[in-house]
Amino acid sequence: MISTILIEPETPGNIGAIARSMKNFDLKNLILINPKCGHLDKEALDRATHAKEILKNAIIKDFPYLKEFDYLIATTSQLGTDYNIPRSPITPEQLAEKLAKINLKELNVGILIGREGIGLKNKEILMSDFVVTIPSSKAYPTLNAAHAATIVFYEIFKKIGKEKVNEHIIPATKIEKEIILKKLDNILDKMEFTTKEKKETQRKIWKRIVGKSFLTRREAFALIGFLKKIEK
Secondary structure, three states: OEEEEEEOOOOHHHHHHHHHHHHHOOOOEEEEEOOOOOOOOHHHHHHHHHHHHHHHOOEEEOHHHHHHOOEEEEEOOOOOOOOOHHHOEEOHHHHHHHHOOOOHHHOOEEEEEOEOOOEOOHHHHHHOOEEEOOOOOOOOOOOOHHHHHHHHHHHHHHHHOOOOOOOOOOEOOHHHHHHHHHHHHHHHHHOOOOOHHHHHHHHHHHHHHHHHHOOEHHHHHHHHHHHHHHHO
């Protein structure tokens, strides 16, 4: 299941517009994290048009709720380099290709849409499994939140709207991911690094690898077994 998660939204109109885009592309679950405005204000309802039920069913939560998701996908216009691992992005099309390969019925996947003014903060980027960015003009790369959301939704719909042949495959959940990352942490703690920063870089890289791979549960169990042998 895919949920759209708006982080501290500030404008009712943008919330309504995003709800409308969700309706266009068969997305139903809207979550508002610490909203700064009313999602049922007239402006939001007017912009939502036929997607008013999405607004009415929206869930309001605090930041700890993000830990409930198996995978978090951050969206940002602030590109990272190879050395800025948390902000090393993929495109919406690449995201859709990844999602099309897994059984979404078995997973809770959240797409994070940042604040209208500053987007997502580093702490939210770090919580995410990977980052999506929309290719745009270098002169003005930042898109309106609703416009960016629509592009991401469209690319996902193109892929997962088709008949799937892998719904019998059980994907790894956040529980298996946490076990893998814990064992990797234990292994890294036993290794010698010249600086703490290099060890932290390894942690970030492995978190990204595990997140981007969308392991099946069988693959996760095999990897856990392998890491247990190294861990000893």
